[in-house]
Amino acid sequence: MSKKDIIKEMKRSGLRGRGGAGFPTGLKWELAYRTKSDKKYIICNADEGDPGAFMDRSVLEGDPHSILEGMAICAFAIGADEGYIYCRAEYPLALKRLNIAIAQAEEKGFLGKNIFNSGFDLDLHIKEGAGAFVCGEETALMGSIEGERGMPRIRPPFPAQSGLWGKPTNINNVETYANIAWIIMNGADEFTKYGTEKSPGTKVFALAGKIKNSGLIEVPMGIPLKDVIYDVGGGMKTEKPFKGVQLGGPSGGCIPAELLDTIVDYDSINKTGAIMGSGGMVVMDQSTCMVDVAKFFLNFTQNESCGKCTFCRVGTKRMLEILTRITEGNGKMEDLEKLEKLSLNIIKGSLCGLGQTAPNPVLTTLRYFKDEYIAHIKDKHCPAGVCTPLLLYEVIEDKCIGCTLCARKCPVDCISGEPKKVHHIDQDACIKCGACYDACKFDAINKS
Numbered sequence: 001m002s003k004k005d006i007i008k009e010m011k012r013s014g015l016r017g018r019g020g021a022g023f024p025t026g027l028k029w030e031l032a033y034r035t036k037s038d039k040k041y042i043i044c045n046a047d048e049g050d051p052g053a054f055m056d057r058s059v060l061e062g063d064p065h066s067i068l069e070g071m072a073i074c075a076f077a078i079g080a081d082e083g084y085i086y087c088r089a090e091y092p093l094a095l096k097r098l099n100i101a102i103a104q105a106e107e108k109g110f111l112g113k114n115i116f117n118s119g120f121d122l123d124l125h126i127k128e129g130a131g132a133f134v135c136g137e138e139t140a141l142m143g144s145i146e147g148e149r150g151m152p153r154i155r156p157p158f159p160a161q162s163g164l165w166g167k168p169t170n171i172n173n174v175e176t177y178a179n180i181a182w183i184i185m186n187g188a189d190e191f192t193k194y195g196t197e198k199s200p201g202t203k204v205f206a207l208a209g210k211i212k213n214s215g216l217i218e219v220p221m222g223i224p225l226k227d228v229i230y231d232v233g234g235g236m237k238t239e240k241p242f243k244g245v246q247l248g249g250p251s252g253g254c255i256p257a258e259l260l261d262t263i264v265d266y267d268s269i270n271k272t273g274a275i276m277g278s279g280g281m282v283v284m285d286q287s288t289c290m291v292d293v294a295k296f297f298l299n300f301t302q303n304e305s306c307g308k309c310t311f312c313r314v315g316t317k318r319m320l321e322i323l324t325r326i327t328e329g330n331g332k333m334e335d336l337e338k339l340e341k342l343s344l345n346i347i348k349g350s351l352c353g354l355g356q357t358a359p360n361p362v363l364t365t366l367r368y369f370k371d372e373y374i375a376h377i378k379d380k381h382c383p384a385g386v387c388t389p390l391l392l393y394e395v396i397e398d399k400c401i402g403c404t405l406c407a408r409k410c411p412v413d414c415i416s417g418e419p420k421k422v423h424h425i426d427q428d429a430c431i432k433c434g435a436c437y438d439a440c441k442f443d444a445i446n447k448s
């Protein structure tokens with residue numbers, strides 16, 4: 001196939017980048033193809049920084065040649081002769097197998113100079129990342145390959161115009177590249193038989209949380225979330241009812257039970273305020289505190305903010321402080337307004353996707369689970385029983401037989417009572433560690 005025919009087929013396939021944003025792959029290739037330059041690069045983004053995500057890792061470890069094939073087709077189509085796979089150093093097995101795969105491809109003549117006498121050259125290198133979330137952002141990633149500190153750059157110019165060392169560069173995700181050879185071999189028409197009109201193909205997710213069948217799943221786009229959870233995932237692991245599903249990791253959001261009919265495609269997921277992301281899917285039941293979930297993800301983005309943009313650097317810190325005080329029972333109702341205002345400003349004032357999406361977990365939980373925030377603030381109560389400072393442990397008098405086990409287990413000696421008599425917890429001294437609750441064999445400790 002000619003370069004133009006490959007790009008045409010890719011555009012017809014409608015494949016959208018699996019790294020998170022869902023940008024049409026064929027269009028991206030066309031932009032890089034059209035930019036005239038003596039040198040062009042391709043990059044495979046194998047940074048996979050989302051906590052809990054291991055979709056790309058499984059392809060890197062299990063089928064590295066599928067990535068090399070996708071990269072070779074892309075390089076040929078856009079006119080690149082050199083490429084990098086940016087893979088985190090925390091993936092030693094993936095790195096080992098990538099190295100083996102590159103050596104095998106070179107030995108067989110699929111990589112190197114003048115491949116099969118076609119005049120097409122391609123050399124691929126591996127660059128190990130040190131595990132910074134922001135280095136998955138394409139411009140920060142290129143800075144990291146160049147030996148700079150991994151910090152995002154202003155776009156435009158886009159990588160297709162001026163990327164690695166100022167040369168036109170195409171950057172795609174692992175899963176995106178792994179789809180390419182299949183599309184070229186089977187044709188765009190076969191590919192579009194899966195998925196929806198605007199999000200064709202399949203998507204891999206790392207299904208985790210309170211679900212029976214956790215692990216990696218590959219589903220056709222367009223499948224309702226309900227089917228992913230109750231059919232593919234086998235339903236809830238616990239007796240407790242479903243509460244929400246977190247999609248897209250730290251850049252994503254929480255989708256509540258009433259939106260479970262939402263289908264898995266880029267546009268439908270975006271409408272809920274979450275994002276498809278790279279494929280993290282965490283299922284939560286009623287024992288999950290949504291304020292705590294928002295705090296967890298914000299803590300992550302706040303830690304991982306590179307510090308370049310003031311809104312991202314300082315704004316996420318202020319948001320985290322507010323969330324922390326809410327979960328400790330010191331929140332005020334005006335904090336909710338502040339959280340929303342800060343969120344919108346961070347989205348507007350940040351240069352890269354890290355800051356632009358960091359508030360999503362807070363915004364979606366505020367949108368769908370505001371009652372829980374209010375319970376923490378007004379009633380000083382965590383309905384899910386997660387936020388330790390808000391917990392209350394009390395002895396249920398008619399169940400306590402005075403076995404003394406709780407008092408013996410209490411690390412701060414705040415439980416008093418004589419043997420065979422009802423015990424008592426000193427609330428001022430209690431550190432809410434739950435040791436009494438776990439120890440009691442008579443369900444005589446109430447946690448609320």
Ligand SMILES: Cc1cc2nc3c(=O)[nH]c(=O)nc-3n(C[C@H](O)[C@H](O)[C@H](O)COP(=O)(O)O)c2cc1C
Nearest residue numbers: 017018019045048049136137138172173176353354
């Ligand atoms: C903070 C941040 C982290 C990112 N991490 C990754 C990552 O680990 N892997 C990835 O493929 N894309 C990641 N991206 C998206 C990339 O910037 C880029 O859009 C993607 O590699 C393009 O490939 P695609 O079109 O095939 O999705 C990240 C973006 C941001 C803002």
